[in-house]
Amino acid sequence: MRGRRRALRFVAGILVFAGIVAAIASPQAALKALQLPLFALFSTSRMVAAYLIGLVFAIAYGHTAATNRRAALIMLPILDVLQSIPILAFFPAALLFFVVTFQGSAIGIEFAVVFLIFTSMAWNMAFGVYESLTTIPQDLEAAGSSFGLTGWLRFRLLEFPAAIPKLVYNSILSWTNGWFFLVASEVFQVGSSKFARPGLGAFIADAGRNGDVASIAVGLGVLAAVVLALDFFVWRPLSVWSERFRMDTASGRELAKVPRYEPFRWMPRFPAVRRTIIARAHPATQAYHRASVRLDRAYASHPNVVRDVRVVDLGLFVIVLLLVVTTGLIGLGQLFLRPLPxxxxxxxxxxxxxxxxLLLSYGIALGWTIPVAVVLGESERVSRYLTPALEIFASLPATALLPVILGFSLAVVGSTGGAAQLAAILIGLFSMQWYLLFNLVAGVRSIPQDLREAARSFGLRGRPYWRRLLLPAMTPSLLTGSITAWGAGWNALIVSEYIEYAQRPYTVTGLGSLINQAVLVTGDTEVLLLTILTMIVVVLAMNKLLWRPLLKRAAIRYRLEV
Amino acid sequence: MTEPHPLLKVKDVTKSYFEDGKEFKILDLIRFELAEQDFVCVVGPSGSGKSTLLRILVGLEKPTSGEVLFEGQPIRADNPQVAMVFQSFALFPWLTVTQNVELGLEAQNVPLPARQARARKFIDAVGLTGFENAFPRELSGGMKQRVGIARALAIEPLLLCMDEPFSSLDPLTAQNLRDEILQLWSDPQLPPKAVLMVTHSIEEAVYLADRVIVLSSRPGRMVAELVIDLPRPRNRKEPEFYGWVDEIYSLIV
Amino acid sequence: MSNSGDDVGPPKRVTDFHSISKASVGQILGLVEAVDEAGGTADVATISSEVDMDIDRLGPILAAAEFLGLLEVEDGDVRMTDLSRKLLSASVRERKSIVRGIIDDLPVFRRVTEMARVAGRPLDRREIVDALAASVGSHQAEEVFKALVYWGRYVELVRYDSESELLSLRTPSK
Incomplete structure (x- = not known):
């Protein structure tokens, strides 16, 4: 096939280019680079191992949750939490567990690395399986039952094939997450002991620590080549293949028996509490609340203004909640954990x-991805030329870019502190932006042709075109992309706020660096635990109070009926 | 002449759903029998619970009260003597025509050569020879439903249950398939021994059935049980035909 | 049997083959049955309201039935033919062999089966589409190919595997 051959040439080109850069920059690095194929193999094997375990887990978990309603009551919320908390924060604990269990042997560390990758892959796949199984058309299920499909036969002929489209779709996401975690986990330090396993991630991290620019470039080139090659030769064909397992939606009653699981529905909603808290929490918020009530009344006939006020309201609430919850946690800690550190x-x-x-990273990401997505989505020609280039960049997990980003930051900003700040923001940006971009492009492409034509025939262009068509149509995909992006962003905190580069650490104040300090320097498990707890509370609160309501409204208002 | 062998006994079947402590009755005291050589249509307007009734009759759902006996035993969903044809065809999109038809046989652990032979026989009976290795997406609606019918006949059931089998098809295809169903039915060499079909189309019921059970709506109650004694093949243009259709209309409205 | 005959058939025949791509066997038979029930002859408008399909949907089916020689259309009247009477009284299996006789005589169909016979191996979809494009234009080639597979499978003269996209010949059972 022509597409394949072009892809192959493309990947080979990257490899050759990386090799040339290396050979010119430093012959030593080139020599070291000879080990890279082996490292690439090691890293890929870890990914495959983690993926296979994740797959088995996802099928077993999703299947149980879909077939056993009582179990689902507990299993789904657990999955929900696991999916939204920054797993990377738990890695030191997991690592210690495996190292102790295997008495410090290399196998223990391997297990830890695979385990970490597994945790980044499994949850969304399990959701995929659950969703597929609960949305099998009722008639198809009835046909299975009435023709006596049970047990293994039912799984093989009905359930597994039905889960394939979502499973493949989620596998691609999982695989992206996996690379991010792989690179972060191949080298890890707990206290004074350093654990490392040979692999691409370790190679890049080592090169970064030594400030060896040529090795970094080669390492990144090989990583990009491996990621792209797997994408072209495994995932794309698989996702084309998975199309045939899609249900024929044209025929008859396709009603789902169990409503689609809505994340965080199990948590109570408390708008009244939210208002009360804002009204009572602090004199400042009290004043704000009064002002906003007055505004509400004054602008009752201008819903837009009121809506804007609400948005500020909500934002303010998130911040207040953040403060309240963390102070509350500290209070709890003081009660239960002896004197608080x-x-x-x-x-x-x-x-x-x-x-x-993260907000700043997110803002920057939005700033450039929205216009670029519109261009990519609207123009087939630009997309043909630009998408491959963007895909190369996107193939590199943010964790692998640490040394590059820090080097860049040092070059741009003079002071060490400033460079660390900039690096932290840039890493956040790199872990968030691709999710936004690709989701947004899909959003723009999903605008039906007749809507565009209608807009054109009424002479909509420029600002009205954006406001009336593009932005509303992009809203749902913007939200989905945002949720994933923020998930990645929280994980990136762990690596972005404490970077070792050229033999010295660059840190900024933040939850991520607190975790790293606790693990690497002080070994203070209390602080570690508190920090992780804070992070989880913040993330869950954001999901529940910000993304869910927004997503729900967008789903009603901006859905494009086709 | 001996009494025809009774197959299915429906005894006072009632079905209710409960929501917020309130009872919503869907079916109320449905009672009838089905014997060999019967072609029975259950007809009713939407909201008469006729599809729910069929799901109960084949054991896919439990009645709230009453019972369904098949050859004297409570009905079970995986009963190999009862086969089902669906409105939406319910073909497995990832299996070929042959594999779809073999589905029930595979579940019964019929050995491969016998399975293939049986699948071939029924694929041929519905006129699908030539399409053995096609996937459902390559077929027209009418052919999809032929696969559904072949799949049901392949397990050689005593009772064939059909849930609005023609209502996702265009009128021409539907009429053609109705005639072919009658052709298959008139062949004593082929299963099943009895047919039970659910439909909302009164004409269709009068065209096909020997006996029509008429349901009212909300809840579904049996309004009448009529024996259609028109000779076959029936012509939908004849006044006798229209007499029956009008009578059923007046019962429902 | 005439020889390959691709130059014998006027170009109109090709378009006609294209016209049966818009109708299925079931639809055509259903239409014939409807005309039969209306007494063997009726005007198109009556049939259209009788079967509850507007002329947009009925048109291609009517054209296909006419092309296959099953119905005659004249001045807005539809009439059954001897062939369609024979078809209606036949069994599922006999119907197939009647339609086979018609399909097997179509120049385009003949050309493709001839191609496969000469090649002595299964033909790739691409080869056939390319060959068809030469005579019907690339615009219609895909659709003609689809129709060819559909009717060829129905009359059991063609075996097609959508996985490998290979078309081969088969002998009808019985």
């Missing part, structure tokens, strides 16, 4: 800083 006082501040940096 002094670092704990800094937790709310650290959380706020981390959050602000």
């Amino acid at each position: 002094p670092e704990a006082v800094g937790l709310p501040w650290a959380a706020l800083l981390s959050f602000s940096r």
Whole structure:
């Protein structure tokens, strides 16, 4: 096939280019680079192992949740939480567990690495299986039952094939997550002991630590080549193949028996509590609340203004909640955990800083992805030329870019502190932007042709065109992309706020660096635990109070009926 | 003449759903029998619970009260003597025509050569020879439903249950398939021994059935049980035919 | 049997073959049955309201039935033919062999089966589409190919595997 051959040439080109760069920059690095194929093989094997375990887990978990309603009551919320918390924060604990269990042997570390990758892959696949199984058309299920399909036969002929489209779709996402975690986990330090397994991630991290630019370039080139090659030769064909397992939606009653699982529905909703908290929490918020009530009344006939006020309201609430919850947690800690470590006082501040940096990354990402997505989505020609280039960049997990980004930051900003800040924001950006971009492009492409034509025939162009068509149509995919992006962003905190580069650490204040300090320097498990807890609370609160309501409204308002 | 062998006994079947402590009755005291050589249509407007009734009769759902006996035993969903044809065809999109037809046989662990032979026989009977290795997506609606019928006949059931089998088809294809169903039915060499079909089309019921059970709506109650004694083949243009259709209309409205 | 005959058939025949791609066997038979029930002859408007299909949907089916020689259309009247009477009284299996006789005589169909016979191996979809494009234009080639597979399978003269996209010949059972 022509497409395949072109892809092959493309990947080979990257490899050759990386090799040439290396050979010119430093012959030593080129020599070292000879080990790279082996490293690539090691890393890929870890990914495959983790993926296979994840697949088995996903099928077993999803299947149980879909077939056993009582079990689902517990299993789904657990999955929900697992999916939204930054797993990377738990890695030190997991690593310690495996190292202790295997008495420090290499196998233990391998298990730990595979386990970490597994945790980044399994949850969304399990959701995929659950969703597929609960949305099998009722008649198809009835046909299975009435023709006596049970047990293994039912699984083989009905359930597994029905799950394939979503499973493949989610596998591609999982695989992207996996690379991010692989690179982060091949080298890890707990206290004074350093654990490393040979692999691409370790190679890049080592090169970064030594400030060896040529090795970094070669390592990244090989990583990109491996990621792209797997994408072209495994995932794309698989996703084409999976199309045939899609249900024929044209025929008859396709009603789902069990409503689609809505994340976080199990948590109570409390708008009234939210209002009360804002009204009572603090004199400042009280004043704000009064003002907003007055505004509400004054602008009752201008729903737009009121809506804007609400948005600010909600944002304010998130911040207040953040502060309240963390102080509350500290209070709890003081009660139960003996005297609280002094670092704990800094937790709310650290959380706020981390959050602000991510917000900044998110803002930058939005700033460039929205216009680019519109161009890519509207113009077939630009997309043909630009998409491959973007895909190369997107293939590199943000964790692998640490040394490059820090080097860049050092070159741009003079001061060490400033460079660390910039690096943290850039890493956040790199872990968030691709999810936004590709989701947005899909959103733009999903605009039906007749809507575009209608817009054109009424002479909509420029700002009205954006406001009336593009932006509303992009909203659902913007939200889905945002949720995934923020998930990745929280995980990136762990690696972005404490970077070792050229033999010295670059840190900024934040939750991620607190975790790293606790693991690497002080070994203070109390602080570690508190920080992780803070992070989880913040993430869950954001999901529940910000993304869910937004997504729900968008789903009603902006859905494009085809 | 001996009494025809009774196959299915429906005894006072009632079905209700409960929501917020309130009872919503769907079916109320449905009672009838089905014997060999019967071609029975259950006809009713939407909301008469006729599809629910069929799902109960084949054991896919449990009645709230009453019972369904098949050859004297409570009905079970995986009963190999009862086969089902669906409105939406319910073909497995990832299996070929042959594999779809073999589905029930595979579940019964019929050995491969016998399975293939049986599949071939029924694929031929519905006129699908030539399409053995096609996937459902390559077939027209009418052919998809032929696969559904072949799949049902392949397990050689005593009772064939059809849930609105023609209502996802265009009128021409539907009429053609109705005639072919009658052709298959008139062949004593072929299963089944009895047919039970659910439909919302009164004309269709009068065209096909020996006996029509008429349901009212909300809840579904039996309004009448009529024996259609028109000779076959029936012509939908004849006044006798229209007499029956009008009578059923007046019962429902 | 005439020889390959691709130059014998006027170009109109090709378009006609294209016209049966818009109708299925079931639809054509259903239409014939409807005309039969209406007494063997009726005007198109009556049939259209009788079967509850507007002329947009009925048109291609009517054209296909006419092309296959099953119905005659004249001045807005539809009439059954001897062939369609024979068809209606036949069994599922006999119907197939009647339609086979018609399909097997179509120049385009003949050309493709001839191609396969000469090649002595299964033909790739691409080969056939390319060959068809030469005579019907690439625009219609895909659709003619689809129709060819559909009717060829129905009359059991063609075996097609959508996985490998290979077309081969088969002998009808019985």
